[in-house]
Amino acid sequence: MTDQPRDAARQATDSPMTPAPTTASFSPPTSPSPARILVAIAFSATGLYVASVDIRERLAAATLYLCTDARRETGDLAEFADAALAGGVDVIQLRDKGSEGERRFGPLEARQELEALAVLRAACDRHGALLSVNDRADIAAAAGVDVLHLGQDDLPLEHARALLGDGVLIGRSTHDPEQTRQAAAETGLDYFSVGPCWATPTKPGRTPAGLDLVRVAAEVAGDRPFYPIGGIDVDRLPEVLAAGASRVAVVRAINGAADPRAAAAELKAALVSA
Ligand SMILES: Cc1ncc(COP(=O)(O)OP(=O)(O)O)c(N)n1
Numbered sequence: 001m002t003d004q005p006r007d008a009a010r011q012a013t014d015s016p017m018t019p020a021p022t023t024a025s026f027s028p029p030t031s032p033s034p035a036r037i038l039v040a041i042a043f044s045a046t047g048l049y050v051a052s053v054d055i056r057e058r059l060a061a062a063t064l065y066l067c068t069d070a071r072r073e074t075g076d077l078a079e080f081a082d083a084a085l086a087g088g089v090d091v092i093q094l095r096d097k098g099s100e101g102e103r104r105f106g107p108l109e110a111r112q113e114l115e116a117l118a119v120l121r122a123a124c125d126r127h128g129a130l131l132s133v134n135d136r137a138d139i140a141a142a143a144g145v146d147v148l149h150l151g152q153d154d155l156p157l158e159h160a161r162a163l164l165g166d167g168v169l170i171g172r173s174t175h176d177p178e179q180t181r182q183a184a185a186e187t188g189l190d191y192f193s194v195g196p197c198w199a200t201p202t203k204p205g206r207t208p209a210g211l212d213l214v215r216v217a218a219e220v221a222g223d224r225p226f227y228p229i230g231g232i233d234v235d236r237l238p239e240v241l242a243a244g245a246s247r248v249a250v251v252r253a254i255n256g257a258a259d260p261r262a263a264a265a266e267l268k269a270a271l272v273s274a
């Protein structure tokens with residue numbers, strides 16, 4: 001586990017919760033972003049050399065993907081992220097849609113989204129995790145994230161790729177076998193998700209695709225990572241794994257847990273032992 005810089009975390013979230021809370025001051029990413037390329041320094045017999053670990057290798061090893069809102073109503077985004085990441089989360093996505101914060105304070109505007117992403121960027125860098133953003137390629141570029149997650153009706157991949165280049169991973173949601181097959185085959189897509197596996201209050205009104213879609217994904221994915229999502233918790237995880245998955249994405253199972261670190265650790269332990 002990485003040491004948690006508690007004072008910095010508190011500072012980042014101590015501001016009063018107002019409709020437009022300041023969670024951190026945003027500054028544009030330097031180039032290259034430290035999280036886009038993990039630089040490992042090693043000594044060889046002939047001297048010092050620098051080896052870079054590709055971002056796609058990091059995704060290949062990422063089994064636990066968390067979507068979190070900005071936690072504006074509690075003001076504890078930094079502490080929450082540190083706990084979830086210490087528990088074993090590999091990818092953390094900012095997704096504020098439908099959150100309690102949105103109900104209380106309104107939609108997260110771009111500036112606030114960048115502020116929340118700066119908090120998550122720092123947490124991901126402390127733990128060596130990947131930072132993801134939902135829907136918006138412009139925010140992804142501005143915040144220097146590692147991953148952009150697109151839905152079926154979001155920006156088409158070619159446009160997102162043209163804006164972000166190859167150094168950012170791009171994933172896509174799929175909800176039926178046709179979309180899943182397409183995502184498995186589409187050139188330039190880095191991963192996809194399948195769901196909802198079960199009906200979930202996080203996406204109200206969505207007919208669940210069920211575990212049959214996980215079975216389709218397992219059949220067609222090849223080496224492309226895929227993340228089942230929707231209604232997954234530690235009790236249901238064995239069924240998801242039995243359907244052929246080796247990774248999952250969750251919201252409430254960690255975001256709604258009294259002890260997010262323990263919740264993440266339980267999920268991770270089951271994923272690792274599968
Ligand atoms: C990892 C992951 N999987 C699926 C989604 C859902 O994306 P989308 O279908 O675009 O719906 P919204 O999240 O935008 O409501 C996701 N965000 N992340």
Ligand SMILES: Cc1nc(C(=O)O)sc1CCOP(=O)(O)O
Pocket residue numbers: 067173174175193194195196197200201202203229230231232249250251252253
């Ligand atoms: C954000 C999201 N996307 C889905 C999809 O099917 O693409 S289901 C979902 C919500 C997942 O929330 P929970 O883990 O709380 O059930």
Ligand SMILES: [Mg+2]
Pocket residue numbers: 134135149150151152154
């Ligand atoms: Mg979307």
